[in-house]
Amino acid sequence: MPLKRKLRSSDFKRRTPVQQRAADTIEVILQAAAQILQKEGRSALNTNHIAERAGISVGTLYQYFPNKQAILIEIARREIARDRAAVMKVIADVSQDTSIDPARLGIRALIASQKKQSKVRRAAFEALMAEGIAQFASESSHAFQEITSQMAISRDHLFLKNARQPTTTMLFVISRAIAGAIRSAVIEESSILQTPEFEEELVHLVRSYFAKC
Amino acid sequence: MPLKRKLRSSDFKRRTPVQQRAADTIEVILQAAAQILQKEGRSALNTNHIAERAGISVGTLYQYFPNKQAILIEIARREIARDRAAVMKVIADVSQDTSIDPARLGIRALIASQKKQSKVRRAAFEALMAEGIAQFASESSHAFQEITSQMAISRDHLFLKNARQPTTTMLFVISRAIAGAIRSAVIEESSILQTPEFEEELVHLVRSYFAKC
């Protein structure tokens, strides 16, 4: 009986994957859900379908996730983590090399990561927000902000001795600005996403924003 | 559902508001839907509930809207129109007065308009996108872009003889950037939204972006 329950923190992951098999099952479920989201859209996402696609039974699915929403939440969490990891890695990698603007590489990585699984990403976030879990939007943006902050510092350090000192508000604004621009390009399925000019302008946005000119 | 759903002539028979009463009914329905969205969240939005809240019968609701989605679409459309109208008006009003930066006023108006009915706005757009109507994201952004374009032109004309000439990509980037920043602030229920610093930074974002410096 599909009663609506309040979410509890304990609900998020019912079983701790002590065994490898359990971890695998979780992975399979997440994969299946993501695949459905990407290929068939959000309205085709239901637990029976996920279980079927995952090659398990619904019962088993409910052994690992307390409810449908928990699956979406986990997907969203992983998308956020993936973004962060991807971009941070890029920045870390090039921080030695003074010949390349880290902002450019960061943005390039952001664009690339947003292009992947666009529908999954959107669906997961929308589902979460639809349920009123605004905290997640925040968590996601936080990742972005962290990244941007990193970029700002690198830039500052490497290129502009004369840059504005980043405040919290500045980081908030520029990170959400970039995220907004890239997400719009993805959501609107704009062909602009492929052009070098788009990257160029985003870089310009960051550069000019921090420049003390 | 309805099993086969051929199109019937009745599908196109939805009443057009020729009479005042009809127009009122539409308004009442939209109000009710918005209210539910704002107070109870998207998952509480169903046609029976809307009708009940609107003080009419479901049947009547379906005389004015062909289906539930159409209601969301109309809400979204109106939000977009409201944004555009609000900002354009501000810009038009101050275009004579050279003492005020139109970009600042535009941004101020945007922030103000986004603050209103935040949940309604989000819910309507999310509902639409969840249904795969990406076009609306585009339509919405277009409004933003138009606004930004207007701001850019004003700015250019009044402040910076020496500004960069806005291209399509530039307008895309800056409009989505601003939209993203403001929306994030709204969605994350960030207290930053109330601070003058936030406005300040957004203005700086636009100004520096267009500046040829």
Next chain:
Amino acid sequence: MPLKRKLRSSDFKRRTPVQQRAADTIEVILQAAAQILQKEGRSALNTNHIAERAGISVGTLYQYFPNKQAILIEIARREIARDRAAVMKVIADVSQDTSIDPARLGIRALIASQKKQSKVRRAAFEALMAEGIAQFASESSHAFQEITSQMAISRDHLFLKNARQPTTTMLFVISRAIAGAIRSAVIEESSILQTPEFEEELVHLVRSYFAKC
């Protein structure tokens, strides 16, 4: 209703009766539907009612049938199969015995099979045709034609060396003629159905039709 009704994978997921329990459930559903049809009439036939009568939940019903119409179709199919089986068996049984006219026995069997579940039969077929599935009228008649053909051959073989050679048109005409007469008697609830004279005249109809006289 369901608004757009794209096909989903779940549309093809209807359980096939691999297990005995499943087969039983199907039977129970069909029984319940037939009973409602017979006792309460076609307009009382709705899925909730069927499920209730069958002692299962609507959900379960939909595990076995993709939609309401499918139930009617299955009932109709079984009625057709029942007719065919009944008559063919009779004909086969007597084909050794030259003392009895196979046409007479065939007609007798047809009358008997039509008398059973008259309302169910009619309702099922009408429901199907109402939905534009003319093919089923055809399928049903085909069974009749097959039967008649069999009768004709038997007759030919056993009684009338001198019979007209049956053509497609002839088989069409005589099979539908007999079906029409019997069905009318059933539908009109005519007491004629019980009289030996009725059988006599039907036999005469077939006999004289094929006779080369």
Next chain:
Amino acid sequence: MPLKRKLRSSDFKRRTPVQQRAADTIEVILQAAAQILQKEGRSALNTNHIAERAGISVGTLYQYFPNKQAILIEIARREIARDRAAVMKVIADVSQDTSIDPARLGIRALIASQKKQSKVRRAAFEALMAEGIAQFASESSHAFQEITSQMAISRDHLFLKNARQPTTTMLFVISRAIAGAIRSAVIEESSILQTPEFEEELVHLVRSYFAKC
């Protein structure tokens, strides 16, 4: 506000045109319903649609028919009457002319009349029966029987001095047999309906059935 006046004799003269108008309205409603049935099928037949198609309001429709079913009943009645009239006329017309088999002409007329508005006919009858009004099936068949009887008499009189004397059962059987064959051809949308061989075989059916051979 019109005051109450005494009736004057001149007031009654208006009645005729008013009645004429009423009769017209009924006709228009029936036409509209038949058209919908034929072109869009039974499931598209609803009172609002009928009224719309008829160019009147639903309210007006309910001024002339107590409910939807009454419309179907009236259509069915008229179809029956039409059949009878068409065939009887043919028979009457040729009864002087000894050179033509009246059975053939009768059957030809029957086929022709069944071809017209096939969907309307079926839908009307099915709707009636679905509601349990079996009496109408009877009424319809009665018309057929009357016709056949007439044909039999004509035939008898003109062609076969040596024919079997038609009994009630015989007339029942042969009339329903012919009706069944023609209806099947119509319902199954069989191309056989167009062939001369079909008519030929029906004539043969009648002829051989009555022949004392």
Next chain:
DNA sequence: TATGAATGAGTGTTCATTCAT
């Protein structure tokens, strides 16, 4: 632990009919 049949509240939508104007 896994299974998957069963559940049933819930949802979008239709349409015959009424009645105030």
Next chain:
DNA sequence: TATGAATGAACACTCATTCAT
């Protein structure tokens, strides 16, 4: 008499979740 907006019961169908095996 005509209108047509309003009604609301009814219905087909979905899907998150449970639990006996």
